[in-house]
Amino acid sequence: MESLRNLLEEIAKKNEYGRPNIAINPVSTGGGNFSSELFTVIVSESDKEDLHLFAKIAIAGEMVRSQMPVDIFMMERLFYLDLLKKFQDIETAHNVPKEKRLPVPKYYGSHTKLYEESIVLENLAEKGFITYDRFKSIDWEYAAKAVESLAKFHALSMAYREKNRREFREFVEKTQFEKEMLINMMSHMFEQRKITTLAVTTEKHKSKLQKYLDTQINVKALLDLFVSTQRPVLNHGDYRTSNLMHRYNEDGTLEVMPVDFQTMIYMSPLYDLLYFIFLGTDEKFRRQHFQDLTDYYHQELSNALRSLKLNPDAIYPKTAFELELKEMLPYGLVIAINGLPIITVETEDAPTMQGDDNTYEQFGNTKTGSLYPERMNGVINDFFRWGIIE
Known part of the structure; x- marks a missing residue:
């Protein structure tokens, strides 16, 4: 906490607060965040407007850190200090209207000392932004806006690559994760999660699902x-409702507005899209809108590329998108199996990365919540209905 206060004092000084009062208050995410402690901050001084900030402090213990494929907050610092500036330069160069630009919170500063990593942004809640209830399936309006x-994020990545390939390649090299570590972590969790999934699978699907998974x-x-796709982009990496803020104007x-860019990863844009769909929607929504939403994503990606003076038919034609979607759709099941227990976990049972003895294995053994069977079986029903599992 001392390092955070020192950082906040530096931020206050940069913003011309001479003798500021700094009030720090903890925030609970109700089980929506596992790697950080969150705080709201008010910097005040007489005759000056209050400065409303939002701070994150890393809480991951030594064991969890040793299993993580990237450094805590490294990606997020790279996003705000490097990538975002490139994106904004591209938007400005092509006269993209303000309302059509990528919406992101303002960055104020960060601290990189080991075990005391922190990052400070504007407090979007003061502007009326809230997070979506993770226990509820998103509706069409929210899904479309997300x-x-x-x-926009993916289009800017494509534009950066097209307009400055050498510089973009150098940036991507900075974001490279320990691939084998990530594969081992996900594979181990998947094996644990298969047991959890099959325990709630309806009898009519259980044997066929087990054979398919095995x-x-x-x-x-x-x-x-x-990773090997011909059209990789920088992905958000954890594009779910807990990492999005929304408001009605x-x-x-x-x-x-997307937040929390600490898991950026370079791969197919369908990773983010499928991640968002299978962790944020229920079976009813996907029956009504799965095709609509995937079509809408490509439409909006094409519009964003055109605003950056790029030809979407050359960059990512609809035929290529549809082919990749078909090839990669099975990964949606992996996303659901690995992610839904965490998305639907009851607040009191949510795991944490805090403590030197905690490991990623605890995430594989998370106690599932009451909503989990319904959401998981909804995904399983989809894969049978689509003919992916026979």
Whole structure:
């Protein structure tokens, strides 16, 4: 906490607060965050407008850190200090209107000392932003707006690559994760999660699902497919409702803003899209809108590329997108199996990375919540209905 206060004092000084009062208050995410302690901050001084900030302090213990494929907050610092500036330069160079630009919170500073890593952003809650209830399936309006923001992020990645390939390649090299470590972590969790999944699977699907998972699903092969795509982009990496903030503006329009870029990863744009869909929607939504939402993503990606003076038919034609979606759709099941227990966990049972003895294995053994069987069986029903599992 002392390091955070020192950082906040530096931020206050940069913003011309001479003798500031700094009030720090803890925030609970209700089980939506596992790697950080969160705080709201008010920097105040007489005759000056209050400065409202949001701070994160890393809490991962030594054992969890040794299993992590990237350094805590490294990606997020790279996003705000390097990548975002490149994106904004591209938007400015092409006269993209403000309302069409990638919405992100303002960055104020960060601290990199080991075991005391912290990052400070503007407090979006003061501007009326809230997070979506993770226990509820998203509706079409929210899904569409979230996909619009995702498409802008991916389009800017494509534009950066097209306009400055050498510089983009150098940036991507900075974001490289320990691939084998990630594969081992995900594969181990998947094996644990298969047991959890089959325990709630309806009898009519259980034997066929088990055979499919044992013979057709290989986490390494699926991850390799995402990485080897011909059209990789910088992905958010954890694009779910707990990492999105939204508000209704005075004119009634909805605005959705991505936050928490600490898991950026370079692979197929379908990783983010499938991750968002299978961790944020229920079976009813996907029956009604799966095709609509994937089509809408490509439409918005194409619009964003055009605004950056790029030809979407050359960069990512619809035929290529549809082919990749078909090839990579099985990964949606892996995402659901690995992620839904955490998404639906009851607040009091949510795991934490805090403590030197905690490991990633605890995430594989998370006690599932009451919503989990319904959401998991909804995904399983999809894969039978789509003919992926026979």
